[in-house]
Amino acid sequence: MRLSLRRFLLTKAxxxxxxxxxxxxxxxLLVSLEHDGLTGIGETGGFDTGHRHYATDAVAAExxxxxxxxxxxxxxxLQALEPLLAGLSPPAxxxxDLALHDWWGQRLGQPLWRLxxxxxxxxxxxxxxxxxxxPEAVLARLERWWLQLPATRIKLKLGSPEGVAHDLVLLEAVAAALEQRRQSTGVACELQVDANGGWDLGTxxxxxxxxxxxxxxLLEQPLAPLLDAELDTAGFxxxxxxxxxxxxxxESCWDLADLVRLAxxxxxxxIKLLKSGGLSEALLMAQAARRLGLGVMVGCYSDAALLNGAAAQLLPLVTWPDLDSHLNLLDDPFSGxxxxxxxxxxxxGPGLGIGLRGDQAC
Known part of the structure; x- marks a missing residue:
């Protein structure tokens, strides 16, 4: 196998x-893996959850x-490569993992979901x-989404550094906007809230x-994630x-072990692929969660269509898709x-089914 990396910038609209x-x-990073005339590709990069941080430079070095x-x-x-991958950080x-899965699907000529x-x-x-x-900026963003697509599921970020009073104002404004849209169009919109660990237990x-x-x-990650697993679990x-x-x-759930303790x-x-370390663990987590009677969300960071397309292979197992980051990019190099x-x-398409746009040749 021949591995190569290419850096690319993603700019949010x-x-x-x-x-x-x-x-x-x-x-x-675009990760390309060439073998026997086929090239599998994957996307990765650094991210920060508040209690764990990975830099893109460090991922590239790994x-x-x-x-x-x-x-x-x-x-x-793929199983033979598991020991080699086990020593890497989740984003590396x-x-x-994505490049390997993409290569495998291309070899067999089928998308992963079919395999x-x-x-x-x-x-x-x-x-x-x-x-x-x-509030006026958040409502303007909501209107921009509605100009782009039907957008019947809205996720509002709370946990504002300005305090709970600001959260309450935002919550009221967005809820009122959704009710107004329901009355004017007859279409009800679902409101989810994600505090990204911005509240303490009392708040x-x-x-x-x-x-x-x-x-x-739905309420997502209201409490700050903690490195101490027992304390983290105690909050939930x-x-x-x-x-x-x-x-x-x-942010508290990275792998199957976290799923089992939090269930x-x-x-x-x-489930986010950068947290789970790719599709191998993500598929296992999604299947286990469903067997345990838990809902499955599949989410993203500031990801392009390659990472989100990989996550989309899991959509038949997902209760709450949250894969919108590529829809807010000015310079996404991928299509599919x-x-x-x-x-x-x-x-x-076979494998991940995602390719570089015509003007983005390696």
């Missing part, structure tokens, strides 16, 4: 502000150091994200009544019994991830 800060652009070891190996069987593992026996018709609308900001409890009153159908345990809507873990105290998990209204379609 609208910068996204969450509890941990604002992102306007990121640098990601993969560059690994490249010589790949020279004498083949991309299949993700980039290589896994999944039903591509079992899909639901993706949510679109409203970041933190002044989260105090927000439950306003959230329920606003019609919020303390909140779960009082929470009237589904409680979803994101008694949450109603769902958010299509929409039907606000429903993402699992890519039909």
């Amino acid at each position: 609208v910068p996204l502000a969450i509890s941990r800060g604002t992102t306007a652009a990121v640098e990601h 993969l560059e150091a690994l490249a010589p070891q790949l020279g004498a190996l083949a991309p299949e069987p 593992r993700c980039g290589l 896994w026996g999944l039903d591509p018709g079992a899909r639901v609308a993706t949510s679109v994200t409203l970041g933190l900001g002044p 989260a409890r105090a927000m439950l009544v306003p959230l329920e009153r606003a019609g919020v159908v 345990e303390a909140l779960e019994l009082d929470c009237p809507m589904p409680l979803v873990a994101d 008694p105290y949450v109603d769902g998990i958010n 991830l299509d929409l039907a209204g606000d429903r993402l379609l699992p890519p039909a």
Whole structure:
């Protein structure tokens, strides 16, 4: 196998502000894996969850150091490569895992969802994200989304550094806008809330009544994620019994071990490929969550259509898709991830089914 990396910049059309800060652009890596006349590709990059941080430069260094070891190996069987991938950080593992899966699917001439026996018709609308900001700016962002696609699932970021009063104003403004749209169009929109760990336990409890009153159908990661697994789990345990809507873990849930420890105290998990280390762990997590009766969200960071297209292979297993980051990019170099209204379609091409646009040749 021959591994190569290419850096590329992703620029948001609208910068996204969450509890941990604002992102306007990121640098990601295109991971290419060539063997026997086929090239599999993957996307990765650095990210920060508040308690764990990975830099794109460090991810690139890991993969560059690994490249010589790949020279004498083949991309299949995937199981034989598991020990090699196990020592990588989650984002480094993700980039290589996606390229390997893409190569494998191309070799067999089928999209991954078909090789896994999944039903591509079992899909639901993706949510679109409203970041933190002044109410007028957040409502303008909502209108911009509605000009772009039907957008029937809205995810509002709360946990504002300005405090809970600002969160309450935003919540009320967005809920009122959704009700106005329902009255004018007859189309009801679902409202989800993601605090990105921006609340303490007392604040989260105090927000439950306003959230329920606003019609919020899902509360994601209200509490800050903690490196101490027991303390992290205890936070969800303390909140779960009082929470009237589904409680979803994101930054606290990285792999199957996290899923197992959190399962008694949450109603769902958010799987992101950069956290899970790619599709191998993500598929296992999605299947296990469903067997345990948990809802599955599949989410993104500031990702292009390649990462989101890889995640879209899991859509038949997903309750709450949240793959909108590529829809907010000015310079996405990839194509192949299509929409039907606000429903993402699992890519039909072999492997990941995502390719570089014509003007983005390597």
